[in-house]
Amino acid sequence: MVLNAILKRLSSKINKYVIIIHNNTNKTCFRRLSRNVDVSKYKINQKVLQPMKCSSFTYRTHNCGELRPEHEAQKVTLCGWVQYIRLSKFLLLRDGYGLIQCTVNGDISSNLSGLPLESVVMVEGTVALRPKDMINPNMPTGEVEVVIDKIIVLNESDPVPFNLRDYQKPKEQLRLQHRYIDLRSSEMQHNLRLRSNMLHNMRRFLVEKYNFVEVETPTLFCRTPGGAREFVVPTHHVGLFYSLVQSPQQFKQMLMSGAMDRYFQIARCYRDETTRPDRQPEFTQLDVELSFTNRTGVLTMVEELLYATFPKPLPMLPFKRMTYKEALQQYGSDKPNLTHNLKFINIQHLFVEKQNDPNFCALLLPYPSELGKLPAKYKEQIRELTKKYNTKIILNENITKAMGIDMADKIKNVGGSTNAMIISLGSDENACFCLGEIREMLAKLLSSKGLLTVEDTIQPLWVIDFPLFLKGENGLQTCHHPFTSPHPDDLHLLDTDPLKVRSLAYDIVLNGNEIGGGSIRIHNVELQKKVMKILDIDPESLKHFLNALRFGCPPHGGIALGLDRLVGLACNAESIRDVIAFPKSHGGRDPLSGAPNLISDDEKRYYHLSIEE
């Protein structure tokens, strides 16, 4: 009734503005109708989304990248940064959208002389076609110029610490220290705008196509046992600290128990790995979880998501899938790079006396013999690897000597007589990992000499059937996280041979980069307690979580994608720092503000802290 009255009163306005009145969004009215919740019909009206110029709400009429010959003779107002001034007559104006040449007549040109680069100006003028011989085909705005009527200096710049050029970038430390200047570069503009678009498209895909619900979960929480080091946050309660979450893992599983059965979140996560180079203390992941699903369900969802939102071509769906064991035995890595075709051959069967020794592994890596002998530098690196992995590596030139003529013949039969080859002998996975690192070294070397094709495409791969446990320093540790479901076929091994138990964990790998991982989770409280016992995790520390399983938790699974790395791949960025607006540098230091800093005595008192030197 009330709603109808309002609707009537508003009817005159409805034509002018977008209709945002939907019957079932008035909660009172809605709840009277039904206990059921259906907010799915509260969608934004398409009319509201007609794209407008990106100069709305500003005092410019156009941006610096959009003028074309069709704008000829139009009066325009532009705002931007002084990129370059030539002969006091030509002003190259830049903003986040592009570059445009402006020309100045005599009266005004005196204003230009002495105007420092990177000053911010507003220009009023008229669009004119450039003379044919002045057209710059390398500039999208290269066919026009703006003849300036008036120029207003909005903010004069001090002499800048570096100029923006596409060639000869300044050192990264200086770029980060003055990030507000560096962000004006076409590269950073491209990367951050593409990042925003990619993330928005992911949200649209999940929300609009598949009815996922984005739920924000806390970052101030309690410590999760058995994971990475977590930052702690002191409170004014003496001795009590929050932990900054390393992922929303516990929360998303509690959401599943809470019937939010199609959850996602683009979530900020924290890990105190500031002692490791190239790690950001905070990072962003796309966190997704579904109830009533299985491994195929999650994998298919992620494939469709990437297919719809990754801005580079991907191979046909479904993506390749490979077990952890296959990945190790064929590529020596749990995140193999499939953009080239170097691949191991198992030659254990040739070692008759060790055929059934589970602790022995013999692998062959064939490669084009045109490479000749390895350079000394590579041999040295390989020697280091044999120490690291405690394996025996036999280079091509030493095979006959090391193995004898008969064996060498057999081996060359397997590897192909026209190939050179390297042999790795060792125990278990060590032989694989060692040869895996050699494989990547060799690929770079071969490709630099034109002897191997490394495809310039994205080659995605699912690695599945990870082991549930790994050998740790004190007993077993988890390979993924403590909430990962054992593979149902291996449940019987949980007590007798836990290292043989596979899990329902999976990783998505793009060109050798692990960009995400997930699993089907344990939903049964007894199984979860059993796994925690094997991992020596105190159930008291996860009581709330165990309760969430105990009181009606559905089967569920999900994944987390590392967005910094994914966007980095989309942008061909050398470092993830190039797709983050304000990254930290080594040791977690902020090159811009100098954080972390000393805190005041007042703060120490408030948080009951003192510092141990």
Place this chain on the structure above:
Amino acid sequence: MVLNAILKRLSSKINKYVIIIHNNTNKTCFRRLSRNVDVSKYKINQKVLQPMKCSSFTYRTHNCGELRPEHEAQKVTLCGWVQYIRLSKFLLLRDGYGLIQCTVNGDISSNLSGLPLESVVMVEGTVALRPKDMINPNMPTGEVEVVIDKIIVLNESDPVPFNLRDYQKPKEQLRLQHRYIDLRSSEMQHNLRLRSNMLHNMRRFLVEKYNFVEVETPTLFCRTPGGAREFVVPTHHVGLFYSLVQSPQQFKQMLMSGAMDRYFQIARCYRDETTRPDRQPEFTQLDVELSFTNRTGVLTMVEELLYATFPKPLPMLPFKRMTYKEALQQYGSDKPNLTHNLKFINIQHLFVEKQNDPNFCALLLPYPSELGKLPAKYKEQIRELTKKYNTKIILNENITKAMGIDMADKIKNVGGSTNAMIISLGSDENACFCLGEIREMLAKLLSSKGLLTVEDTIQPLWVIDFPLFLKGENGLQTCHHPFTSPHPDDLHLLDTDPLKVRSLAYDIVLNGNEIGGGSIRIHNVELQKKVMKILDIDPESLKHFLNALRFGCPPHGGIALGLDRLVGLACNAESIRDVIAFPKSHGGRDPLSGAPNLISDDEKRYYHLSIEE
């Protein structure tokens, strides 16, 4: 070339899957064409967004809320929670989308008896129409039922600490302690799903209509002087701490300097106000900033945004605007509630001898005389207020006695002879604030007796022209934040009479709730240094920020909207905790996990901390 080859190779797949290949998203190719950045064309293909069933990737065929008579005779698989079992024959099944009645034949019903409520089950069966007399018009699925062929218990629940009923909610502490159960309620499902939709619609509005770019900024940063208490985060560098940002304010202004001229972010913010009730230590705000804009630009943008995305009717645009001074003198609040028409009248002119005394303020609040004398409880509260504000309040029955007959007549002439009225006398703003609180008390009392109409609509209001400074304990303090621009008309008063300087700050108020605030910022480094000096802020602590202004910062402004409160208003929530999935309770404690907790000696050592008792 490479791209074309790939395109060709992929052409067969393009029909099957969405086309995600766009010429200008291959960076190498893109950058060869142009220095200009135009990623605007990288938009998701509309084909990919055809909505699918929300049961994709799961092993259910439908959710519990969607079956209707048109599904008659269909075989369906449903998954959900046992809401209720009656006579071992009727099973009420619930998920996040609704409720459906299932019926069981004799064979299976034995499985049902003893199945605890909130257990998770999968049901296979056939949709049947209910007999006419069994139709439940209050349930969206009330015309049908599912005749069960098979029921599988996916996870049996232990007896739950509380049942989900719409009436008689359990105490909040218990709800929060077992939030995973509470989230299954129709209210929490509604609130979180509406929240997700609202935020998604805001993103679509900003990105798709107005070309804003969402940029994620760090939360681990240095302290911002002059704001709220910020959480500190110890690092392994002895004595050095990050601060958790109270807002992305500095970053968004540095982004403006960095030519990211249309920025927004749905940002997590932190304030250590855990000693105040009803404050969340972390909260979410929609943070927006534009370059080359002015106050009108920002206000118009926010109005359009709210109009397009707030799920309740709003009055016609533009919203009402009122200066801080008007708001104070007419409503006694800087966030007046305009859903009722109680309003002050200034009667200073009647006090001839004090007409020009700037430290004297006389206000009249007329109200319907049918109310009669105020109940004693209210008089007591008013007495408290006069002490708090050091004002004189004259109640209706005392006016003649206090003011004399002549003056009382004059006053009643002004206030209307049929009205009762309350007078507030005092200095400056105190008289306003005091009467403002009385106004809200009185409105509740009058409306409860049917003597005042309080509209059940949303009444938005802009409050503008806030003062730049307030009197603080030691000198002046900022009214908004140190980066707020003075009003250009008052710049001349900055040295001589700073308390008279208005700012370009604005607040958006909905029904007495401040849901957001912003300002046009200072972009000139010298003006910023001057304001910092007045506020006694050490420029060294903001060196990076001052540099960002120094090296080419455009004029800019923006706003931050408190999303918890905004969504709370949309949901008619009693507390913002009802629109947050996992809120903290009093003192910043997490009722679920018990956080904050003690940390280990290892952690204390790693962070060089010891605790002062």
